[in-house]
Structure formats: C-alpha cells, structure tokens
Amino acid sequence: MNNSDMTSIAGARILIVDDMPANLGVLQQMLEAEGYQVLAATSGERALAIAGQFLPDLIVLDVMMPGIGGLETCRRLKADVATQPIPVIFITALTDTGDTVAGFDVGAVDYIHKPFQRAEVCARVRTHLQMCSYMNAYRYETDRLRAIINNMGEGLLTLAPDGRIASVNPVAQRMLGLQPGDIAGTHLFDLLAPPYDSHYRHWFQRGPDVCHGPHEVQLRAPQGLSVFVDVTITPVYSAEPMLVCLLHDISAHKRSQEELLRVASTDQLTGAANRRHFDIVLQREWQRAERSHTMLSLAMFDVDCFKGYNDTLGHHAGDQCLQRVAQALQSAAQRPTDVVARYGGEEFVLVFVDTDERTAEKLANNARRAVEALALPHPASGAAACVTVSGGVATLAPARGGNLQDLLRQADIALYRAKSLGRNRVVRAD
Numbered sequence: 220m221n222n223s224d225m226t227s228i229a230g231a232r233i234l235i236v237d238d239m240p241a242n243l244g245v246l247q248q249m250l251e252a253e254g255y256q257v258l259a260a261t262s263g264e265r266a267l268a269i270a271g272q273f274l275p276d277l278i279v280l281d282v283m284m285p286g287i288g289g290l291e292t293c294r295r296l297k298a299d300v301a302t303q304p305i306p307v308i309f310i311t312a313l314t315d316t317g318d319t320v321a322g323f324d325v326g327a328v329d330y331i332h333k334p335f336q337r338a339e340v341c342a343r344v345r346t347h348l349q350m351c352s353y354m355n356a357y358r359y360e361t362d363r364l365r366a367i368i369n370n371m372g373e374g375l376l377t378l379a380p381d382g383r384i385a386s387v388n389p390v391a392q393r394m395l396g397l398q399p400g401d402i403a404g405t406h407l408f409d410l411l412a413p414p415y416d417s418h419y420r421h422w423f424q425r426g427p428d429v430c431h432g433p434h435e436v437q438l439r440a441p442q443g444l445s446v447f448v449d450v451t452i453t454p455v456y457s458a459e460p461m462l463v464c465l466l467h468d469i470s471a472h473k474r475s476q477e478e479l480l481r482v483a484s485t486d487q488l489t490g491a492a493n494r495r496h497f498d499i500v501l502q503r504e505w506q507r508a509e510r511s512h513t514m515l516s517l518a519m520f521d522v523d524c525f526k527g528y529n530d531t532l533g534h535h536a537g538d539q540c541l542q543r544v545a546q547a548l549q550s551a552a553q554r555p556t557d558v559v560a561r562y563g564g565e566e567f568v569l570v571f572v573d574t575d576e577r578t579a580e581k582l583a584n585n586a587r588r589a590v591e592a593l594a595l596p597h598p599a600s601g602a603a604a605c606v607t608v609s610g611g612v613a614t615l616a617p618a619r620g621g622n623l624q625d626l627l628r629q630a631d632i633a634l635y636r637a638k639s640l641g642r643n644r645v646v647r648a649d
C-alpha cells in the first residue's frame with residue numbers, strides 16, 4: 220500500500236508463518252486467490268528476518284511452533300520500531316481464553332482458530348488490512364498537516380473563544396517569545412503591547428463569532444524589540460468552538476515605512492522638520508487648540524544678514540551655519556510638543572502648543588539667545604559680531620476665531636518689525 224492510495228488494500232503484502240508446510244500451502248493459495256502478495260516462513264526466526272526485510276502489511280502467525288514460538292515472535296516484532304505497526308493475526312488450535320488473552324497482550328489484533336474456514340480467514344485479513352490502511356491514511360494526513368503548520372513562514376495559533384492560547388506553531392512561538400511552559404493559561408491579549416492589549420481583551424469578551432482582520436498590532440516584544448504583526452482571527456466550528464489566529468510579521472515593512480516618513484518630513488540640510496511636515500503639524504495643532512480652547516503660538520526666525528555671511532565666508536560655511544542655528548533653536552524647544560521646522564532658506568519656525576503670548580515670547584527669546592551663544596563669527600553682520608537671529612511671535616486662540624494664515628501673517632509682520640528695529644531681537648505681534 221502506498222501513500223497516494225492509502226485506503227486501497229489491493230496487492231497488500233502478507234507474511235504467513237506456520238511450521239507445517241501443508242498449512243502454509245493452503246493459506247498461501249487462498250490469500251493469493253484474493254490478490255495479495257504472499258511471503259511464507261516456517262519458523263519464528265525466519266518470520267522476524269522476512270518481516271524486518273520486507274515490512275509486510277499484515278502477518279498471520281502460528282502460535283505453536285518449535286524454536287521461537289508465536290507469542291515470542293510477536294513480542295519481538297512489537298519491540299522493533301520498524302515492524303511494530305504491522306498488524307499480527309494469530310492462527311492457533313488453542314481455544315483456551317487464557318491463551319487468547321496472552322496473544323492480545325503481546326500485541327496481536329485478532330485470532331483465527333484451526334481448523335480455519337477460507338471465508339473467515341479472508342474476512343479477518345481484509346478487515347485488518349482495511350483498518351490498518353485507514354490508520355496509515357490518517358497518520359499520513361496528520362503528519363502532512365503538522366509538517367505544513369510547523370514549517371509555514373507565518374505564525375499560527377489556536378485559541379479558545381476567550382482568547383486563551385491552545386497551541387502555537389514554532390514561528391508564532393518565536394514571534395511571541397513564548398517557551399512551551401508559558402502557553403498554559405496565557406491569553407493572546409497578554410502578549411500585545413498597549414493599547415492593543417485592552418482593545419483585544421474587550422474584543423474577546425464580546426464573544427467573537429466573525430472573521431477579524433487583518434489588523435496591525437504591536438507585540439509585547441521579547442528583549443525590547445519592536446515587533447508589529449498583522450493579525451487575522453477566524454472562528455472555526457469543529458468538535459468544540461475555537462479560533463484560528465494567523466500572525467504575519469510586518470516589522471521590516473513598518474521600519475522602512477517609518478524611515479520613509481522620517482525622511483519625507485525632515486529637512487535634509489539641518490535635520491529640523493521640513494516645510495511639508497510643519498504645515499501638517501500646524502494644521503493639526505490648530506484644530507486641536509480649537510477643540511480644547513487653548514492658545515497656539517508661533518515664532519518665526521530669520522538669520523540676520525545671512526546673504527553677507529554667505530558672501531564673505533562662502534556657501535559651504537553658510538550651510539554649516541544653518542545646521543548650527545537649527546541645533547540651537549532645537550535646544551531651546553524643550554517640550555515634546557514643540558516643533559522646530561525650516562520654513563525656507565534661512566528662515567525657521569517654532570510651534571508652541573497650549574502657550575500664551577508672554578510664554579511664547581520668553582521661549583522665543585531663549586531660542587534667540589541660544590543662537591547668539593553659539594558665537595559664530597559673522598564678519599558681515601550689521602547686528603552683531605556673531606551670527607544672530609531675529610524673531611516674530613504670534614499667538615491666537617483658534618476657538619475665538621481667525622485662521623492659520625492670520626497666525627502666520629502676524630508672526631511674519633512681527634519678524635519684519637524685529638528686523639527693522641535693529642535685528643537680534645524678538646518682537647511680539649500686537
């Protein structure tokens with residue numbers, strides 16, 4: 220029998236063992252007439268050798284034989300991993316129940332009593348070949364399924380409806396940083412990073428009955444790694460309700476996406492946020508301030524007499540100067556919500572959220588002083604001996620009216636005034 224036709228018993232190979240050649244002849248004839256291939260042995264020793272070499276599909280074994288008897292032969296067959304799965308049917312003249320039980324105890328699957336009837340022999344052989352063939356097919360399918368699950372590149376889990384983990388494949392085990400002993404009693408949401416953990420805790424509490432996902436979640440990653448996966452959970456109705464959960468690692472994709480986003484929002488020369496990112500932030504913060512009835516402040520800076528700096532020290536020195544100025548402004552913007560962006564050539568903007576005009580003016584002056592403190596010599600400046608900036612500060616409460624353009628225009632006008640008042644100063648818009 221082969222794997223492609225697991226349930227077929229046609230042409231099965233049967234080993235018959237009997238010390239009486241006459242009995243062997245009769246058995247061989249009747250089994251060959253049924254279409255089986257028949258191997259014959261006249262002793263237990265020969266039977267063990269033939270079984271080991273040819274691995275028959277079934278063995279019909281005489282109990283009473285000189286040398287190694289049938290029971291011992293059967294015991295040895297069952298002790299060998301190669302021959303252990305082969306079903307053994309005893310054939311015997313013994314009718315005592317104790318003898319029969321002894322045969323089953325050493326691993327036989329059935330008994331045929333002598334004198335045997337052709338129909339009975341054929342029926343018992345056929346039944347056990349059939350059972351064995353179903354068993355093989357089942358084992359083959361189970362092994363195949365296990366190999367697929369264990370070797371697939373995705374993480375696969377089975378879960379109870381409340382999210383408790385029932386099983387994991389090796390990839391899922393690795394992704395989740397689980398040891399085999401950790402699985403019992405662990406819920407999937409225990410392994411997710413916030414806020415996904417509480418989201419999924421509630422989702423499981425609602426009793427999931429429809430397919431869910433794929434959804435991006437972050438795992439409570441082992442060794443501080445940042446692991447993101449797409450999770451898909453599908454209810455499966457087999458003997459008992461369960462959920463099949465598929466985890467697809469998207470960490471690499473996520474990292475390159477974040478890197479792209481960083482590059483797309485950063486000014487290449489200075490490392491400050493670029494104009495595009497500034498526009499997004501300002502729009503977002505304007506709306507947030509409108510909702511929360513808070514103030515939004517903006518400081519616009521311009522490097523003083525920068526054309527002269529370039530003209531005297533060269534464009535390369537000019538670039539380096541802009542980098543240092545950006546760093547100085549950045550050092551003055553200390554709250555996590557503060558954003559420093561390069562607005563244009565030698566112009567920078569600082570966004571201060573939830574900040575009134577006085578505080579914004581103070582912060583802008585801190586930033587201006589930080590640039591001055593760089594003490595970068597500026598031979599062509601009319602304002603000071605070193606590089607300085609002028610700043611214009613504007614503050615609005617979006618909930619009280621106005622718009623973003625008003626804020627920008629007011630900051631720009633204030634900056635213009637700072638320039639005309641002699642530079643290296645901050646002017647607050649009226």
Ligand SMILES: Nc1nc2c(ncn2[C@@H]2O[C@H](COP(=O)(O)OP(=O)(O)OP(=O)(O)O)[C@@H](O)[C@H]2O)c(=O)[nH]1
Nearest residue numbers: 521522523524525526527529534537538564565638
């Ligand atoms: N090195 C360098 N120079 C730049 C860059 N972007 C703009 N600039 C220069 O910055 C200078 C700005 O000059 P202006 O707008 O005349 O202003 P200013 O000389 O700073 O004069 P005030 O603003 O009135 O103090 C120009 O010469 C630009 O070429 C840059 O990325 N690198």
